[in-house]
Amino acid sequence: MDRSPALVVGASLPRVDGVAKVTGKARYLDDLDVAGVWHGVTVRSKVPHGVLEGFDRDPAFDWSQVVVATAEDIPGANSIRLIEDDQIAIVPVGGTVMHVDEALAVIAAPTRALAFAAAKAFKPRIKALPAVLSIDDALAVTQKIYGTDNVFKQFLIRKGHVSDAEFETHFARAAKVIEGTYVTSPQEQMYIETQAMMAQYDERDGTFFITGSMQCPYYVHKAMKHFLGCDADGVVITQSVTGGGFGGKEEYPSMLAAHTATIAKKAGKPVKIVYDRDEDIAATTKRHPSRTHHRLAVDEQGEILAIDVDVVMDGGAYLTLSPVVLSRGVLHAAGPYRCPVTRIRGRCVATNYPPHGAFRGFGAPQTTFPYERQIEKLARARGEDSFAIRRRLALRAGDSTATGQVLGLSVGSDEVLDAVAAVAGHPPERDGSNSNGAPVKRGRGYAFYFHGAGFTGSGEQRLAGKAAVVATTTGFEVRSSSTDIGQGVITMFTQIAAGALGVEASRITVVDPSTAHVPDSGPTVASRTCMVVGGVIDRAGRALRERLETWGRDHGMPGASCDELGVIYATQHGELAETVTYEPPPGIQWDDLTYTGSAYPVFGWACCLVDVSVDLDTYEITIDRCVQAVDVGKAINPNIVKGQIEGGTLQALGWAVIENVIYKDGRVWNASMTNCIVPTFADAPDLETIIVEVPYPFGPSGAKGVGEIPMDGPAAAVANAVHDALGVAFDTLPLSPESLARGLGGAS
Amino acid sequence: MKIALEVNGKPVHVDVSPWKRLLDVLREDLKLTGTKEGCGEGECGACSVNLDGEVVNSCLVAVGQCGGRKVTTVEGLANGDILHAVQKALVACGGAQCGICTPGIAICASHVVDRGLVDFGDEHARARVRELLAGNICRCTGYQLIVDAVIAAAKEVGQ
Numbered sequence: 001m002d003r004s005p006a007l008v009v010g011a012s013l014p015r016v017d018g019v020a021k022v023t024g025k026a027r028y029l030d031d032l033d034v035a036g037v038w039h040g041v042t043v044r045s046k047v048p049h050g051v052l053e054g055f056d057r058d059p060a061f062d063w064s065q066v067v068v069a070t071a072e073d074i075p076g077a078n079s080i081r082l083i084e085d086d087q088i089a090i091v092p093v094g095g096t097v098m099h100v101d102e103a104l105a106v107i108a109a110p111t112r113a114l115a116f117a118a119a120k121a122f123k124p125r126i127k128a129l130p131a132v133l134s135i136d137d138a139l140a141v142t143q144k145i146y147g148t149d150n151v152f153k154q155f156l157i158r159k160g161h162v163s164d165a166e167f168e169t170h171f172a173r174a175a176k177v178i179e180g181t182y183v184t185s186p187q188e189q190m191y192i193e194t195q196a197m198m199a200q201y202d203e204r205d206g207t208f209f210i211t212g213s214m215q216c217p218y219y220v221h222k223a224m225k226h227f228l229g230c231d232a233d234g235v236v237i238t239q240s241v242t243g244g245g246f247g248g249k250e251e252y253p254s255m256l257a258a259h260t261a262t263i264a265k266k267a268g269k270p271v272k273i274v275y276d277r278d279e280d281i282a283a284t285t286k287r288h289p290s291r292t293h294h295r296l297a298v299d300e301q302g303e304i305l306a307i308d309v310d311v312v313m314d315g316g317a318y319l320t321l322s323p324v325v326l327s328r329g330v331l332h333a334a335g336p337y338r339c340p341v342t343r344i345r346g347r348c349v350a351t352n353y354p355p356h357g358a359f360r361g362f363g364a365p366q367t368t369f370p371y372e373r374q375i376e377k378l379a380r381a382r383g384e385d386s387f388a389i390r391r392r393l394a395l396r397a398g399d400s401t402a403t404g405q406v407l408g409l410s411v412g413s414d415e416v417l418d419a420v421a422a423v424a425g426h427p428p429e430r431d432g433s434n435s436n437g438a439p440v441k442r443g444r445g446y447a448f449y450f451h452g453a454g455f456t457g458s459g460e461q462r463l464a465g466k467a468a469v470v471a472t473t474t475g476f477e478v479r480s481s482s483t484d485i486g487q488g489v490i491t492m493f494t495q496i497a498a499g500a501l502g503v504e505a506s507r508i509t510v511v512d513p514s515t516a517h518v519p520d521s522g523p524t525v526a527s528r529t530c531m532v533v534g535g536v537i538d539r540a541g542r543a544l545r546e547r548l549e550t551w552g553r554d555h556g557m558p559g560a561s562c563d564e565l566g567v568i569y570a571t572q573h574g575e576l577a578e579t580v581t582y583e584p585p586p587g588i589q590w591d592d593l594t595y596t597g598s599a600y601p602v603f604g605w606a607c608c609l610v611d612v613s614v615d616l617d618t619y620e621i622t623i624d625r626c627v628q629a630v631d632v633g634k635a636i637n638p639n640i641v642k643g644q645i646e647g648g649t650l651q652a653l654g655w656a657v658i659e660n661v662i663y664k665d666g667r668v669w670n671a672s673m674t675n676c677i678v679p680t681f682a683d684a685p686d687l688e689t690i691i692v693e694v695p696y697p698f699g700p701s702g703a704k705g706v707g708e709i710p711m712d713g714p715a716a717a718v719a720n721a722v723h724d725a726l727g728v729a730f731d732t733l734p735l736s737p738e739s740l741a742r743g744l745g746g747a748s
Numbered sequence: 749m750k751i752a753l754e755v756n757g758k759p760v761h762v763d764v765s766p767w768k769r770l771l772d773v774l775r776e777d778l779k780l781t782g783t784k785e786g787c788g789e790g791e792c793g794a795c796s797v798n799l800d801g802e803v804v805n806s807c808l809v810a811v812g813q814c815g816g817r818k819v820t821t822v823e824g825l826a827n828g829d830i831l832h833a834v835q836k837a838l839v840a841c842g843g844a845q846c847g848i849c850t851p852g853i854a855i856c857a858s859h860v861v862d863r864g865l866v867d868f869g870d871e872h873a874r875a876r877v878r879e880l881l882a883g884n885i886c887r888c889t890g891y892q893l894i895v896d897a898v899i900a901a902a903k904e905v906g907q
Contacts, residue, residue: 018839021847022854024782024822031781190887192786192794193848243848244887277787486846486888639842646890673791682882687892
């Protein structure tokens, strides 16, 4: 099926790793057969804030059969290096416990059961301190847990005004002001493979080998150089086949790497840590919960005069990635709508919850929900059609965003709106009954949104990601640190490289990411893998082909194919590698101090239509229909793009109506799959996915990003549909039967 | 305790606690790591295996209950290199993404298809597939492409 190399890009090739996965042959971390491997378990705090005074070991337990590591055993510095070095890896005796699941010790044993038994017999003594367990307490500084004000990071973006007083004049002259407060809940990534890592320590040369489930080998590498106190060659990080990530394996794997490395060195054995589901839900990162106050001022004609956003996110106990999550949140907070005057304030606060972190969308879903509810309320207040108002106010090429970025290339706003309009059909009948005979109200909602592809501002230039395409004696290799976490990187890179080289896809091998073998292409995050790293691979492939063809002409083989030349060259001279570094497209200017300029090289665009029915007996919401049109620039593999859009869509629909992480006294109260639910086959509607392609000239074959955008909008579309059905506004996620019952209390 | 059972058509003998989970016997004693643990409490279905013609969560079955019985795991679905219709369709339709739920999905879907539990020509076929597979959670796909695959496999087997 890959007979025609010229057509390989844009074809729905079956996944390269598909057969291994359907036959059970793909080896995830816990499947690796490593002789003599021990099992590690983490001893955690039980209180959200306090001082670790020491440990009591149960004297009845035979401690000779296990190995216990505490902070004293850490080979280097006791922190997880990320943006800052603030997160402790293992709390030392005398140190401060900042959340209930903070690691206090790591225990390893020959069997998992024995390791768990030992952990139960190893009891920390903690002197409890008052904890900060809400955004309000954090802002009121009931306890000082970070800096002087408990604020990890704040942003203020101003467009079209210089002072608050000037800003308020636009509200004073408005014909209408729409105002609301919106709350979004924490969300668990719920990858089906829990966090898993294994470390081995080679005593002869002092090298650590760490393998596991992860998105970003070089993030772990950077953290481990610091934590282990070694140079770049002192630790090798390798990704094993990874059973889902969604952001949840962006930063947290460094914690498992630290724990396994520490105990493996002390035990003198390879040690693996595979989290139980309850531990994974409770201890690892979740989507930042948020609260947003949003004001929208319009004139008589319904033109937006000004947008005012104030978003606060709960970062949890350590800074981790919160500044960049907040950054992406504020940069999307005004939405894809025309507006001359914008003020966006964002704050991320410290609390005594386990750190919140990366999850698909990375701050944007938290700010998309508010602005899409506000546009809906504006339409209702003006008596204007919900879809028409979005089309009327949509940003188009030539318009400027909240940061003053003038949109130029690949602005797919009209195309995604047209695509949804073409299939929308009539809205459902308002009143009816469902298959249980219960009365229902039905409604339709829309959402329209955008998502910046790649790192913010000058992030990609600073990172300067590299990737290589290499001719070997048996074919071609792609070497990059981008990980396949299910989203299809291996297949997509295979297609891009095959297209660039002009060879069949079967001639390409995408090398498993290991810091020993691949250059640093940057992390697998931010909808950047296809556009940025794929673009680098495309350039590397084209350059390699040119070198080989030139060499062929110079050596009397003018008619030879690139495929043949690669093998001949490598056989005679050894492998030929073309390593390329990312180069930003021209005209990208960004000011990190004022947060103005080109926030992203380009945006993806999307529109979602949702029809719901609300059961008036149970207040359950059924999603009867969900259409999503997404402008991806170019679909390198349409079937994989469809899978990405649909997976993200269902995560968003789940976040809208059933998913919720419930905290009680600082601890996750529903830390099991039974209670922390995600949509099943039966909960999901048939999804109608429309791929829209408005090419981006600086992406490979025109491709932009797709990973995150489908997560941004559907929750708002659901809330808008419920608003349409019931005539009542619901502005807090999730829209559970309980919240509907409260909202409708006394109404009927 | 010595327990004899049949796994993927072959007789096997294990000497383990009867309380050991079938999942652990498969993965640890028989080195059949295709069967995955996703939750350990019967919610996610990643550990699904076929036990005497019924799909069970192997994390909830003690091996002591399995003496003399027939177990099929994902490793037993294909006939040599010839994939089961469900496996073929999952690859062709893109129904496997990260793949960790896929062995359980393949076991459940093969049962559905082999038993003819879905009439692929019926207008409610997709809803029926969703109902029958509701015990298997996938976080990657949104289920759409898996439903496509099961319908495609049912068609292939049924014709």
